[in-house]
Amino acid sequence: MMNVRTICLAILSFGEASGYEIRKLSTEGDFSYFVYASFGAIYPALNKLESEGLVTGRLETQAGKPAKKIYAITDAGRAAFREALAQPPARDIFRSEFLLIAMCADLQNPQVIRRAIDTQVAQLETEIEQLGLIAADCDHPGTCWVVNYGLACMRTSLAYLKENRASLEALAMPPAAAAAE
Amino acid sequence: MMNVRTICLAILSFGEASGYEIRKLSTEGDFSYFVYASFGAIYPALNKLESEGLVTGRLETQAGKPAKKIYAITDAGRAAFREALAQPPARDIFRSEFLLIAMCADLQNPQVIRRAIDTQVAQLETEIEQLGLIAADCDHPGTCWVVNYGLACMRTSLAYLKENRASLEALAMPPAAAAAE
DNA sequence: TAGGCCATGTAACCGGTTACATGATTAG
DNA sequence: CTAATCATGTAACCGGTTACATGGCCTA
Numbered sequence: 001m002m003n004v005r006t007i008c009l010a011i012l013s014f015g016e017a018s019g020y021e022i023r024k025l026s027t028e029g030d031f032s033y034f035v036y037a038s039f040g041a042i043y044p045a046l047n048k049l050e051s052e053g054l055v056t057g058r059l060e061t062q063a064g065k066p067a068k069k070i071y072a073i074t075d076a077g078r079a080a081f082r083e084a085l086a087q088p089p090a091r092d093i094f095r096s097e098f099l100l101i102a103m104c105a106d107l108q109n110p111q112v113i114r115r116a117i118d119t120q121v122a123q124l125e126t127e128i129e130q131l132g133l134i135a136a137d138c139d140h141p142g143t144c145w146v147v148n149y150g151l152a153c154m155r156t157s158l159a160y161l162k163e164n165r166a167s168l169e170a171l172a173m174p175p176a177a178a179a180a181e
Numbered sequence: 182m183m184n185v186r187t188i189c190l191a192i193l194s195f196g197e198a199s200g201y202e203i204r205k206l207s208t209e210g211d212f213s214y215f216v217y218a219s220f221g222a223i224y225p226a227l228n229k230l231e232s233e234g235l236v237t238g239r240l241e242t243q244a245g246k247p248a249k250k251i252y253a254i255t256d257a258g259r260a261a262f263r264e265a266l267a268q269p270p271a272r273d274i275f276r277s278e279f280l281l282i283a284m285c286a287d288l289q290n291p292q293v294i295r296r297a298i299d300t301q302v303a304q305l306e307t308e309i310e311q312l313g314l315i316a317a318d319c320d321h322p323g324t325c326w327v328v329n330y331g332l333a334c335m336r337t338s339l340a341y342l343k344e345n346r347a348s349l350e351a352l353a354m355p356p357a358a359a360a361a362e
Numbered sequence: 363t364a365g366g367c368c369a370t371g372t373a374a375c376c377g378g379t380t381a382c383a384t385g386a387t388t389a390g
Numbered sequence: 391c392t393a394a395t396c397a398t399g400t401a402a403c404c405g406g407t408t409a410c411a412t413g414g415c416c417t418a
Contacts, residue, residue, distance in 0.1 A: 002276055002278055002281065003405070004406080006281075008283060010285065010323040013285065017369070019369080019371090020368070020369055020370075034275075034276060034277060034280055034281055035277065037406085038406075038408080039369095039371075039407095040372080040373090040406075040407060040408070040409090041405075041406055041407075042373085043371055043372090044371085044372090050273070062368090062369095064414080064415060064416090065367095065369075066368060066369040066370075066413075066415090067369080067370090069369090069370075076365085078288075081288070082288050082289065085281065085285060085288070085289060086289065086293050088296060088300040089277070089278035089281075089282055089297050089300055089301060090278050091304055092275070092276065092278075092279065093275070093276040093277075094273070094274070094275055094276075095183055095216065095273065095274040095275075096270070096273040096274075097182075097183055097270035097271050097273075098270040099214075099327050099331075100183065100191060100215055100266065100270075101266050101270055102326055103191075103324055103325060104194065104262075104266060104323060104327075105322075105323045105326070106322070106323055107259075107262070107263050108267065112266075112267050115269060116269060116270055116394080119269040119270055120270060123273075133315075133344050141286075141287070141352050142283060142284045142286045142352055143284055144343065145283055145284075145348065146280050146284045148341075149283070149338070149341055149342075149345075150280075152338075153341075154339055156333055156334055156337040157333075157334055160329075160330055160333045160334075161330075164326065164329075164330075167326065168326050171322050171326070174251050184377070185377080199397075201396070201398075219379060219380080219398095220377075220379095220398080221378075221381090221399085221400080221401090222377075222379075223400085224398065224399055224400090228399095243396090243397095245386080245387060245388085246386080246387070246395090246396055246397075247385075247386065247396060247397040247398075248395085248397075249397060249399090250398075260411090306404075358365055
């Protein structure tokens with residue numbers, strides 16, 4: 001049950017937040033490695049959750065900024081979240097455009113493959129850096145555990161990529177053949 | 182562009198296949214680690230692809246089995262696929278219910294956490310085993326590269342899980358507190 | 363003064379899943 | 391005789407993205 005509802009409950013179980021903040025956390029913050037959610041999904045989800053009594057919303061006016069609606073999880077919400085997490089986890093979902101490109105490396109010319117690898121390396125490096133920052137000042141043990149798990153996986157990916165990029169590049173179409181297409 | 186269309190083109194670029202076979206490959210075969218696609222998505226996609234001239238369909242009658250429509254990629258299809266893969270890859274998508282459970286381990290009682298870890302370990306082990314079989318008799322270099330990449334990542338995950346499961350279990354709510362809820 | 367951040371929300375659209383409909387063959 | 395495998399397809403539904411609407415404040 002990894003839908004927007006559950007994500008909202010998860011984030012609110014760590015503390016109060018507005019819809020705007022939930023979106024930030026789910027795309028840039030600690031939760032961005034599990035989920036992506038847009039405004040168009042979050043706001044309706046929060047309204048529904050409120051109508052069901054799983055969260056409560058309170059309007060807070062701010063000086064010089066638009067008013068925000070701060071949501072807090074209720075006991076019923078906490079129970080629902082706990083129950084959702086209690087059943088055995090579904091299989092992890094992993095989707096990688098890079099791996100599809102790699103698998104079909106023999107259809108592309110070397111520049112394309114090199115660029116794809118460069119992009120992937122850069123992406124992994126920034127993600128590792130960001131995870132490192134989170135790990136550095138992390139006071140919540142569960143979050144720490146998960147972040148370190150993520151770091152271990154990403155470091156392996158990056159190391160494999162760097163060590164084996166030459167053999168992948170070698171699979172690409174020779175420029176002559178590519179030019180003849 | 183990791184939609185069903187692209188997946189169909191990818192699979193057909195390796196050889197002819199029917200809709201039924203494409204679904205098998207995308208859920209159980211070599212491609213199942215990048216994608217999941219159901220009949221309801223594949224059949225309409227293939228029909229559209231055919232109407233656009235990117236694939237051709239040929240009806241084949243079989244003795245004792247229903248007739249199947251075998252699709253083959255055309256030159257135009259190959260070009261479209263190549264072009265789709267030529268642009269830099271989007272960020273990998275990773276969704277893990279297990280990591281959400283782990284992050285919130287302090288909300289659950291130890292049995293639940295233990296069961297979640299067991300499920301995750303079992304899932305990783307079977308996936309590693311299956312990937313090992315694919316790697317064992319794999320004649321296509323691009324596929325080999327990708328499979329070995331996947332194996333490296335999954336082995337790291339599994340090792341981390343096994344080495345650190347005790348510390349995760351320790352985060353779970355003590356049974357007394359859980360009972361009081 | 364232009365663009366970015368804060369902040370909430372709606373509506374159109376889309377890609378995909380689930381369930382249904384159909385039917386023959388084979389294995390337990 | 392039942393269940394599974396082979397095989398194709400449609401229709402209802404749903405969850406989510408994208409784009410739009412609105413508007414004030416702050417920074418470059």
